[in-house]
Amino acid sequence: MTDLDPTRLLVPLDLGAVKASNRVFMAPLTRMRAAQPGALASDLSVEYYRQRASAGLLISEGTQISAEGQGYADTPGISTPEQVRAWRRVTDAVHAEGGLIAAQLWHTGRVNHESLHDGELPVSASALPVRVRTSLKDADGAVIRANAPTPRALETEEIPRLVEDYRRATAAAREAGFDLVEVHAAHGYLLHQFLAATCNVRTDAYGGSLENRARLVLEVVDACISEWGSDRVAIRLSPQGSFNGLADDDGPEETLHVISRLAERDLAYLHISEPDWAGGPALPEEYRRRLRVAYPGTLVAAGSYDAQKAVRLIEAGLIDAAAFGRSFIANPDLPVRLATRAPLNEPVPATFYGGGAEGYIDYPVL
Ligand SMILES: Cc1cc2nc3c(=O)[nH]c(=O)nc-3n(C[C@H](O)[C@H](O)[C@H](O)COP(=O)(O)O)c2cc1C
Structure with missing residues (x-):
């Protein structure tokens, strides 16, 4: 295979209202290290994001739009x-380094546990039994896995409140100094639960036909746009994959x-999480080509990317930027490493979730 020039990743890119200095983005990465009480971005996370500010765009870890959305x-x-004040310290640190950061707006829906909600059941599109686990912590702070209960279905009358939660979270993200919001509609979480016929058997205007199943996600996107403008709003989807049950x-x-x-909404970008990093098949080239036609705007893709794959797809015009997950955990200075073909640190999965500074802010830069 031809060797492609990795410095092509350093070409700037328009992202709606802002301009990324390169095409190596940091994918959203849950690290389960928020400070309590209050579910606050911590001092450690200020340093974690600051260290990675050379990304063209940092996308925050999934960030719940409401207490109900935490899973x-x-x-x-x-x-x-x-929470707004805590995030402000992160965004100020990122901006001081010349970086950009988007807030990933998250509601986990049924990927959840009643112990996080004083015994109340999680909400979803429908009250169907679910085979999925979430991650909690034991009394010593060690991460434990727990089965999610059968959720309760959101009442039709509750949907406007839910949409409003997304709008308010968008306003909060702006106030906290983020540059963009990314609506998390991927990976089997709440918005994806509405989109997918397998877990949405509603008979109201939010279930049944594809048009109805897509209604919630489009209403959410429109609410975020009404708050901040389409050039500040992005969305993440994981089509053609299987995630979280x-x-x-x-x-x-x-x-x-x-x-x-x-695409009609002229968003800052569309972010596709591809299925192959989580055991699914590689996204077929044919699908990539049809995706490009369906979405002529800025397209970001993630999932088992390396520099060569990113450059190949950018040169082919099939994506505009690539987001890197595990390699950004382990390499705070990933853009320069990729562009100069420097060796990469290996990520340590044991410290991905929970814990403190170890495996979080102690990976070396070049
Ligand atoms: C530790 C970890 C946490 C993640 N948290 C999130 C998240 O909060 N939101 C999200 O959309 N994806 C999340 N993902 C998926 C990543 O954004 C990314 O799509 C995935 O890691 C594949 O990219 P990679 O092969 O470069 O690691 C997570 C992945 C990992 C490994």
């Missing part, structure tokens, strides 16, 4: 004044239809 232990939120039966026609509806 894992010690993930941060973006709804209270304290959600086996998506929708074929390419269906997912591309939803994507073309999003």
Whole structure:
């Protein structure tokens, strides 16, 4: 295979209202290290994001839009004044280094546990039994896995409140100094639970036909746009994959239809999480080509990327930037390493979730 020039990753890219200095983005990465009480971005996370500010764009870890949206232990939120103040320290640190940061807006829906909500059941599109686990912590702070209960279905009357939670989280993200918001509609979490026929058997305007199943995600995106403008709003989807107990039966026609509806909105970018990093098949080239036609705007992709794959797909015009997850955990200075073909530190999965500074802010730079 031809060797492609990795410095092509350093070409700047327009992202709606802002301009990324390169095409090596940091993917959203849950680390379960928020400070308590209050689910706050911690002092350690200020340093963690600051160290990685050379990314073209940092995308924050999944950040709950409301207490209801939290589904894992010690993930941060973006709804209270304290949470806004805590994130402000992160965004100030990133901006002081010349970086950009998006807030990933998250509601986990049924990937959840009643112990996080004083015994109340998690919410989802439908009250169907679910085979999925979430991560909690024991009394010593060690991460433990727990089965999610059968959720309760959101009432139709509750949906406007849910949409409003996303709008308010967008306002909070702006106030906290983020540059963009990325709506998390991927990986089997709440918005994906509405999109997928396998776990949405509603009979109201939010279930049934594809048009109905897509209604919530489009209403959420429109609410975020109404708050901050389409050039500040992005979205993440994981079409053609199976994540968190959600086996998506929708074929390419269906997912591309939803994507073309999003394309009409002129968002900052569309972020595709590809299935192969989580045991799924590689995204077929044919699907990539159809995706590009359905979404002519800025397209970001993630999932088992290295510099060569990113450059190849950028040169082919199939994506505009690549987001890196595990390699950004282990390499705070990933863009320069990729561009100069420097060796990479190996990520240590044992310290991905929970814990403190180890495996979080102690990976060496070149
Ligand atoms: C520790 C860890 C935490 C993650 N947390 C999130 C998250 O909060 N939101 C999200 O959309 N994806 C999350 N992902 C998926 C990543 O954003 C990314 O798509 C995935 O790691 C594949 O990219 P990679 O092969 O470069 O690691 C997570 C992945 C890992 C490994």
